[in-house]
Amino acid sequence: MFAISRLFVVMMLVVGSVMGASPTVTASVDANRVMVQDSFTWTITVQGSDAMPQIRLPDIDKLALLSGPMQSSSYTYVNGRMSGKKTLTYTFVALEAGRAVIPPAKVFLGDNSYLTKRLVVDIVASNQGQPKSKTNDRPVFLKAIPSKTSIFIGEPVSVKYKLYTKVGVYNYQVDKLPDAVGFWASEVEQSSQPRLVSEVFDGVRYNTAILKTVLYYPTRSGELVIDPLKTELEIEVKGNQRNRRLFNDPFFNDPFFSGTRKATRNFLSNPVKINVKQLPEPRPANFSGAVGKFQIRANLDTNAVVVNDAVGLNIVLSGYGNFESLRLPEFKAPEYIDVFKPERSESISIKNLRHQGNKKVTYLLVPREIGKLSFDPIKFTYFDLNTGKYVTRSSGKIQMMVYDAAGTQPLVTSGYSREEVALMRDDIRYIKAADDQFSLGQSSLFSTGFWSIHLLGIAATLGLFGYQFRMRQLQGNINLRRSVKAMREAKGKLRQAQKLTGNSSELPSLLHQCIVGFIGARLNAAENALDTTELISLLREKNISGEIVAESRHFLEGLTLDRFAPGAVQQNDEELIKQTQELLQRLGKVL
């Protein structure tokens, strides 16, 4: 509670002290002598008032307001008394040499008003008393460069605003185009970061950048002035030199230590004077101020239309020139055609520092009479800058056929297209000769043949894949291969045996090999290591029926006996081979 009451007392004291004193208003400039295109500030200071001052700025010759007012307030507290100070700062630029007088300005503080004192600034021409151009001394300056200085009304002049700099520039933004009374201006689009080009100007090398390019179209004749371009740029300026004084060493003279910093500065280009000439006389009657080079076209959506049906008439003006200020010629329709409010569109862009594109107007016409209708060509006159003469262009005659809507009203009516109108003049083409190939009926598209080809193809592919897969399996597995080939090899041996008939000494051995080899291959046992007993036990392990096992055993033993004691078994060769065949077949079924 005590703290709050103390704060209240302090506040009352402060307010009392501020309110009690009578305010003082002063005005000052930061330079009494400036050069043309230089800027200076005019500062209004108000002391002893809490209200923000309002100023009615007087008209000042020879000066242009560059920026402002910038407001600032400060409070000082001296010997227990607080005083408030408010400043308003305006930045002016000197436009021409002479004496500029800033008349007393009226400053309003609440209900009271105060007058500032009259100030005088001497403006000297930039090259006065200087052997060299002033620009040489300035690290950064802005120049306006016009493409021409003498033009006709309606002829464009392009002005390039070029920045010359010896120091770093951080931004190249220009917010506002200069005032140009008597001109219609259009800015040429460019990238926000312009390309820097090195250039020597007055013997000094600068980096230059085009900040803006503006096309100006004069709308009246005489000596016209395009005001200077004003802009605020962030540039590199040298910082304080304290470092170098402290460390007087070349090492610290390096730019790294020199302490450059960013600073915002105002820049102003030179004004541009243009001499605008009147267009030559006599002017054609239908000339409406177009300057450049133009073409005019007019066409109907369709040339054949049903009566009371709508058809569009398009008039297109294309080319280059002062599009913005020109009007398309009006279309005057005969009485028997109703014309509805036209639709307008345009597509204009800047190319090669001139406006080019087209302006289009579409009228909706509704013919009320039948027959062949034709309208006068649409004419357009312009002043050709290349030849210095007036040129009249014509669209050519516009014609259309209006037909009667015969019979009942169709469901949807419309005009015929250009292709259809061309077709109308044609006739139906003649029949074809009888030699054409026939096919049988609307037979099914996907016939048996169609499917057969597809199935055959798929089968062939799958067959090949299957075969290759099997081959690969066999290549990788010797036992499997042996087992698969067992029957083929056994049959081969049988064929061999048949050839041996009559020379029976080798026959029992071959037949033995045939059976043993087959069983061995199928049961995956080494052929050489097999004797009859082993084979029989292997067959038993495989759960082969006892009958076949017994038969095999009996047969193999008989063969063994015959091998070692020829004639011991009384059987002829053919019978032996037949028995072997039968046994092989039986074994083939179970193994």
Place this chain on the structure above:
Amino acid sequence: MRRLTIILLAGVLSLSTAWSVDFESLMFSGNKLYEQGNFDKAIAEYEKIIRADGVSPALYYNLGCAYFSLEDYGQAILNFEKARQLAPRDPDIQHNLEFTKLFLKDRFDLPEPMPLVEWFSTLWRSLSLTELRFLETVLFILMILSLIAYRLLMDQYSGRAFLMVSALTGILFILSMGWLWNRASADQDKMAVLLVSEANISSAPVPGSSTLFVIHKGTTAEILNTTDSWYEIRLLDGKTGWILHEAVGIY
């Protein structure tokens, strides 16, 4: 076996010769009648071929011309459209179809299609179903052959080339198959032409239902649905409604 093949081949050949001679003479007499200005009889001759299951683009074209001469624009459009399905790139068919359309009462104001869409649509219709089937089969055979060649020459350098060929022909084959299937489903009896001079389009497939709008002879429409005696149709401008089977021809 060889004898059987020869007999079969001879049978097929004799059969084909038999019908073409017959169709050709009918077509010839139809053309003769047309030349004499006897369009009714020419139509009767041409239709004999159709009843005998004979089909050719020239037949439908000539039939369309005969109907056009009799100012039956509905039948003319129907037959020109059928001819165009069989020979989509024939300029005469295209011309006569467009020319006949000039005589129709119902006309539709349609927005210009985008160039790409128009190009695709032209390409889509540029081949007949028979040509498409041939293309699809050829691509299939090429794909299979190159696949087989690849499998056989897999271990050799040239095998890779065959793999590339089989992949390429495989993609083309799939595309052509899609094309064929889509066209086959879109081309078969999906469009209707009004054959009577005027027809009421009903709101429902029920006798006595309210009339939505009226169409005139020769107007074509897409068939959306079918009942026993009604088709649901959609006109070029998007209007839909029901119409009786008898009033329209289908292609």
